[in-house]
Amino acid sequence: MTDAPASAAAPRRIAVPQKLLAFASLIVLLVFFSVASPNFLQTSNILAILQATAVNGVLAIGVTMIIITGGIDLSIGTLMTFCAVTAGVILTFWGLPLPLGVLGAIGMGAFCGLVSGTLVSRMNIPPFIATLGMMLILKGLSLVVSGTKPIYFNDTPSYPEIAQGSLIGDLIPAVPVPNAVLILFLLAALMGWVLNRTVLGRYCFAIGSNEEAVRLSGVDTRWWKTAIYVLGGAICGVAGLIISSRLNSAQPALGLGYELDAIAAVVIGGTSLAGGRGSILGTVIGALIMAVLLNGLRILSVAQEWQTVVTGLIIIAAVYLDMFRRGKAAG
């Protein structure tokens, strides 16, 4: 306790984890909408919310790790599309079997992550700029490769099953959870484990906390940072599979804007854009909050324009609350 006055110089903190705060907000929203509309708490509507969370949630999980290292990836939306287009090329143009399409999409994601990661960690280009460039490159490439037209998966009849089928529903017919949602939660569990239990996860936090100290500890930070972008890219591949499976087509013009929704979910979930702090659980809750909000407002017949306004307000409120909680608010 003799050292305490030094630490007491830090402003007062209220010991509420952001995860709890986000979780409480989610509960409040759920209660509010169920009271406001009897249609909200229907099984079909809950499934619709989960379904709507899937793509954004998966992208957000991928970018969470990158943000924890203190980086950012703006290319995740168009990379998702490019991965979907890659699957389309492999399955529809080349007529190869489904597993190759799946591997191809994820592999392309990982490869593009490798490019971003190399730009950021070896060539020292600021992540914002490097991935802004990648965002545009991939948007363009998606249009070029697809000939600006959607690629339909007509030759692969089982393709829609990836997202829309229900492995759980096959086993327990009462719970027809679509595979997209299953993938989201499995991936969340896996990445939560990676982040909290493995060396890779530990280095995510350490690099975000103090990259130079990690480097001077003899850790090859460039390698690990690249690896984290590769993993993030591979996860974009998964998102690409989900979205194209749901649309039964790869839509090359889609993708722009998804990165910002994903980053919003990450931020609402309490991950700090400054790096060093964050969680997968928070991110999933953040993505759920966004989906619940949009769904609820739609059920209450709020115009779509206003739904967007509310989402913006929520993001600002979430970050402000987080700062307030950590005692960094102005005043």
Add this chain to the structure above:
Amino acid sequence: MTAPLAHPEIVRMEAIDKRFPGVHALRSVSFDLRAGEVHALMGENGAGKSTLMKCLSGVYTPDGGRILVAGQEASLPNPKAAQDLGIGIIHQELALMKDLTVAQNIWIGREPRQSFGRVDEGKLNADAAALFAQMNVSMNPTAPVEGLTIARQQMVEIAKALSHRSRVLIMDEPTAALNDAEIAELFAIIRGLKAEGVGIVYISHKMDEIRRISDRVTVMRDGGYVGTVEAATTPIETIIAMMVGRALTDETPEIPDLEHAETALEVRGIRRGKELRDVSFSLRKGEILGFAGLMGAGRTEVARAIFGADPRDAGEIIVHGRHVKIASPGDAVRAGIGYLSEDRKHFGLALGMDVRANVAMASLTRYADRLGRIDEGKLGEIAKDYIATLRIRTPSDRQEVRLLSGGNQQKVVIAKWLLRDCDILIFDEPTRGIDVGAKAEIYRLLQDLAAQGKAIIVISSELPEVLRLSHRIAVMCEGRLTGFLPGGAATTQEEIMHLATLRPTLAEAHA
């Protein structure tokens, strides 16, 4: 800015009390400052010096007691109120905008205006120049702050404080990053301010400075007031005893016989540009080799070059008789070399992470299985072991290291390298920012490590520290090794200073 003669006492703080959640940071502390005096405020880290001064400068509002400025009871709800009463503070971490010029920094927020909101740059620069003239410092007001040394930046901060017509100037460890020449210049400025009747509160750990510059010394310990003494007539030992609550004996090291000890590290002909010119030396197991020299002599550069943190133009590194290729810190660590930077917070620790994670930082892959899964249980045990053996004062291994004191943070970095099996340890300013009591403990720890056969390099700007710790002393000047001296009582500070100022031409003449 004349001395308010009617009130020679310009500040009086009576029975100041401040609590933070769970901590009683200040317990009825009293302090007073007279016009034209330098009043040193001393105490170990965490004694409450900075908290007390934050109360005086309006950063914190005390929970109890009162503050009188020039005899009037003052309320200081915010830093602006303190500024308006003529109380200026120069923080340890300088807060200047690097991309603005000197003058722009001084007048930030108070720029002289012309019509249409244009800034009157001419007046801005002229006013700044006038301030520096008053301080007797030559400084170009239009120079960007970015290119200034820390010492020059500090002068800008002082000018900024003066621009507020400050009658009270609080300086928090102003010499922490200055070399001797710069300290002399700072002291000249302080004496000038004294003559003008400015009262100065001087927070420092350095005893010799206190004797040189201050009139009175107030000592704090554990948030309480210990006493106020005259600087000129009070022995340093008395002040130290007041600070730590016990007397510290001054020891010189017993120098072990290392004649037959194995050579752990040999460095041959390291060069990099003008910073390092042909540096060669060897280090035996169990030896503590001190590196002395003035700021900028190239000591830290030697360490970083050996450690692979910076590239080098030439030079061989031989560890335990084997040539090793060191191109990155990773290579150095694999060769068993650990580097403890002078700037722990930026280069040594992930402050927001806990003790356990920091101890494991360099060895993580060793405690992970093939999937990369970390064995947390094992790491927890290891961290607890080091907490016990190095006596790291922390509530648990899950405590964030930013909440530990400087001395305990340093021990966490030491634990990190010990866990990584580093047997060559380079300590760069091992006790910077560490209070007197903890210093002795770090010294003992270094001596124990050497006794266990670790080869240790200690870089220090404090000559008493070099003399106290080193078995052998290497002295550098302008990127060259200018000589070796024996450690302990055989060497005087003057001999070190002679080598530390040995210019190249002289060195060549001696060679």
